[in-house]
Amino acid sequence: MTNPLPSGAVIGILGGGQLGRMLSVAAARLGYRSHIFEPGANPPAGHVADAVTTASYDDETALRAFADAVDVITYEFENIPTSALDLLESMRPIYPGREALRVSQDRMIEKTYLSELGLQVAPFAAVETADELSKAIDQIGVPGILKTRRFGYDGKGQARIMQAPDAETALADMQGAPAILEGFVNFSAEISVIAARSQDGQVSAFDPGENVHEGGILRTTTVPANVPARLRSDAVLIAAKILNALDYVGVMGVELFVTAQGLVVNEIAPRVHNSGHWTQNGCVVDQFEQHIRAVVGWPLGDGARHADVVMENLIGSDLERVSELASSGDCALHLYGKAEAKAGRKMGHVNRIKKS
Amino acid sequence: MTNPLPSGAVIGILGGGQLGRMLSVAAARLGYRSHIFEPGANPPAGHVADAVTTASYDDETALRAFADAVDVITYEFENIPTSALDLLESMRPIYPGREALRVSQDRMIEKTYLSELGLQVAPFAAVETADELSKAIDQIGVPGILKTRRFGYDGKGQARIMQAPDAETALADMQGAPAILEGFVNFSAEISVIAARSQDGQVSAFDPGENVHEGGILRTTTVPANVPARLRSDAVLIAAKILNALDYVGVMGVELFVTAQGLVVNEIAPRVHNSGHWTQNGCVVDQFEQHIRAVVGWPLGDGARHADVVMENLIGSDLERVSELASSGDCALHLYGKAEAKAGRKMGHVNRIKKS
Numbered sequence: 001m002t003n004p005l006p007s008g009a010v011i012g013i014l015g016g017g018q019l020g021r022m023l024s025v026a027a028a029r030l031g032y033r034s035h036i037f038e039p040g041a042n043p044p045a046g047h048v049a050d051a052v053t054t055a056s057y058d059d060e061t062a063l064r065a066f067a068d069a070v071d072v073i074t075y076e077f078e079n080i081p082t083s084a085l086d087l088l089e090s091m092r093p094i095y096p097g098r099e100a101l102r103v104s105q106d107r108m109i110e111k112t113y114l115s116e117l118g119l120q121v122a123p124f125a126a127v128e129t130a131d132e133l134s135k136a137i138d139q140i141g142v143p144g145i146l147k148t149r150r151f152g153y154d155g156k157g158q159a160r161i162m163q164a165p166d167a168e169t170a171l172a173d174m175q176g177a178p179a180i181l182e183g184f185v186n187f188s189a190e191i192s193v194i195a196a197r198s199q200d201g202q203v204s205a206f207d208p209g210e211n212v213h214e215g216g217i218l219r220t221t222t223v224p225a226n227v228p229a230r231l232r233s234d235a236v237l238i239a240a241k242i243l244n245a246l247d248y249v250g251v252m253g254v255e256l257f258v259t260a261q262g263l264v265v266n267e268i269a270p271r272v273h274n275s276g277h278w279t280q281n282g283c284v285v286d287q288f289e290q291h292i293r294a295v296v297g298w299p300l301g302d303g304a305r306h307a308d309v310v311m312e313n314l315i316g317s318d319l320e321r322v323s324e325l326a327s328s329g330d331c332a333l334h335l336y337g338k339a340e341a342k343a344g345r346k347m348g349h350v351n352r353i354k355k356s
Numbered sequence: 357m358t359n360p361l362p363s364g365a366v367i368g369i370l371g372g373g374q375l376g377r378m379l380s381v382a383a384a385r386l387g388y389r390s391h392i393f394e395p396g397a398n399p400p401a402g403h404v405a406d407a408v409t410t411a412s413y414d415d416e417t418a419l420r421a422f423a424d425a426v427d428v429i430t431y432e433f434e435n436i437p438t439s440a441l442d443l444l445e446s447m448r449p450i451y452p453g454r455e456a457l458r459v460s461q462d463r464m465i466e467k468t469y470l471s472e473l474g475l476q477v478a479p480f481a482a483v484e485t486a487d488e489l490s491k492a493i494d495q496i497g498v499p500g501i502l503k504t505r506r507f508g509y510d511g512k513g514q515a516r517i518m519q520a521p522d523a524e525t526a527l528a529d530m531q532g533a534p535a536i537l538e539g540f541v542n543f544s545a546e547i548s549v550i551a552a553r554s555q556d557g558q559v560s561a562f563d564p565g566e567n568v569h570e571g572g573i574l575r576t577t578t579v580p581a582n583v584p585a586r587l588r589s590d591a592v593l594i595a596a597k598i599l600n601a602l603d604y605v606g607v608m609g610v611e612l613f614v615t616a617q618g619l620v621v622n623e624i625a626p627r628v629h630n631s632g633h634w635t636q637n638g639c640v641v642d643q644f645e646q647h648i649r650a651v652v653g654w655p656l657g658d659g660a661r662h663a664d665v666v667m668e669n670l671i672g673s674d675l676e677r678v679s680e681l682a683s684s685g686d687c688a689l690h691l692y693g694k695a696e697a698k699a700g701r702k703m704g705h706v707n708r709i710k711k712s
Binding site for chain 2: 004007008021024025028029030031032033034046047048049050281284285293298299301302304306307319322323326327329330331332333334335336337339348353
């Protein structure tokens with residue numbers, strides 16, 4: 001460890017949801033304190049943080065006070081307003097860095113960046129007008145998905161175009177936001193790699209997991225992924241290539257489609273990732289600790305997998321199943337302490353363990 | 357689960373050290389919030405708690421406000437003043453209950469209770485005066501250990517009597533406190549069992565670990581303990597007997613000597629226990645979560661061991677080894693965020709993992 005933050009230093013975390021919550025716990029495990037910045041009241045991360053700032057991302061006074069109070073800054077989501085990042089970065093280091101945010105905040109820039117790295121991505125074209133959409137459909141074909149370039153998550157800001165006449169409705173769904181048309185990828189499975197890179201350039205990846213979505217929301221991740229060993233190793237190499245190209249520091253989630261032509265990169269997330277929650281019960285060092293290690297300047301930890309795991313998200317009324325899950329063996333429950341179980345809201349997850 | 361506390365309920369924890377810290381994290385993992393009561397400033401548990409009360413145990417106003425703010429009360433140490441317990445218990449349930457505290461707060465009552473349960477303990481006698489000590493030595497023989505009946509921990513309040521003439525110095529070491537003379541037990545190993553009992557009487561024990569002390573402080577715990585399987589099972593049965601007799605709710609640490617005559621109970625601790633820290637990386641559900649489950653009325657979780665573990669305490673300047681430990685494989689580090697690394701102070705621990 002060349003120059004890690006001293007024990008007791010404060011890690012500022014932008015965003016107070018479940019990812020920030022689990023990052024806070026990991027920070028504490030390594031002897032650090034955390035300070036959450038979150039506009040919403042009573043954030044889940046606040047229950048386990050040393051301090052919380054409740055303010056909006058355009059509150060310069062609050063941002064300055066937050067930066068003053070912390071030693072380093074990280075985040076649990078990528079859609080942080082640029083003006084806030086500019087101010088914070090002038091006062092404290094931010095990991096992962098701005099380049100990773102610039103690339104991942106805009107699907108058009110992301111796809112361009114990844115394909116320039118020589119990686120396979122879905123065919124894509126930028127779309128702002130009906131005319132551009134029409135040309136994009138001619139070029140890419142149907143079916144396809146029209147997505148807002150920025151601020152999409154969990155299937156929000158997306159519209160399918162099964163046939164050319166769907167174009168008008170799809171464009172209306174974008175509500176005037178700059179969009180990207182992506183061609184359909186014919187895939188047999190979606191896998192993801194959670195990879196980490198330290199400040200001195202060490203890269204470590206967790207075993208790829210296989211993801212199943214429902215209604216645009218991740219439902220389960222299963223490790224090991226049921227794909228040939230060669231593809232699992234390809235997936236790790238792809239993740240390492242992206243991390244190195246970005247001179248990345250921290251954990252990244254890389255979603256990949258398994259196709260007859262090999263792996264196609266779906267998207268990258270410059271943060272800990274829902275599909276990496278299995279690491280909490282499958283590895284000695286999980287994705288949250290790996291991220292904190294990178295952010296504070298520690299070497300990465302031992303992310304070898306010691307168990308087969310199926311992670312299942314508990315969404316909305318799934319919370320009613322906690323009583324049953326609490327009694328069943330080999331189940332590790334992780335609840336987020338959210339006040340209200342709304343439909344589609346991630347309330348917790350369960351890691352089901354099998355010894356490997 | 358008949359009537360567990362609802363998600364988001366607040367668990368009051370008396371004591372803000374590393375045990376309270378790890379209990380807070382476990383509470384959060386199950387969706388609960390924690391509120392620490394601790395006289396000392398900047399307690400380690402405060403970094404991961406939803407709220408902290410800094411006040412002394414004779415501050416009735418603070419105790420009342422604390423009890424008002426929480427749904428249930430537990431503790432990380434057994435030496436809580438009786439007057440504070442009386443007040444708190446009149447307002448909120450306390451788990452583990454008063455009987456466990458009454459028994460474990462006084463070595464004389466503890467030894468008497470355990471032997472009346474039919475369990476083997478070291479020969480013992482109450483001592484307050486030089487005359488009583490002399491009679492006790494006649495009865496029990498030397499060598500022996502004179503200990504204060506109350507408030508001893510990590511070897512504090514103890515004096516060895518190797519030969520009869522040591523008696524005077526040993527008694528002076530008690531500084532007038534009521535004491536107990538315990539005969540030396542000729543043991544080949546010390547093991548401990550971390551056992552839990554739920555509100556509906558379900559009992560579950562973790563695999564016994566083997567403890568090595570240095571200077572009265574726990575240095576390492578190794579699982580599995582290197583003792584015959586029969587003794588491991590005896591140890592679990594002894595722990596279950598004690599928990600059931602006390603109608604206990606929560607986790608208890610039971611320290612046992614391995615002797616030619618079988619297992620001799622050294623002492624019990626009505627709380628999570630340093631020798632149970634290995635469970636954090638050796639089991640799906642660790643001792644801290646098991647304790648919280650019992651306290652909030654959940655069923656106990658799956659405490660089966662999936663790995664061989666050596667837990668080593670990081671004491672005082674051991675903290676300087678963190679850099680080396682951070683880089684070594686199969687090491688799970690747990691640091692407590694304490695401000696100053698004093699000699700003899702527990703600063704963290706490391707769990708070294710071997711797949712079993």
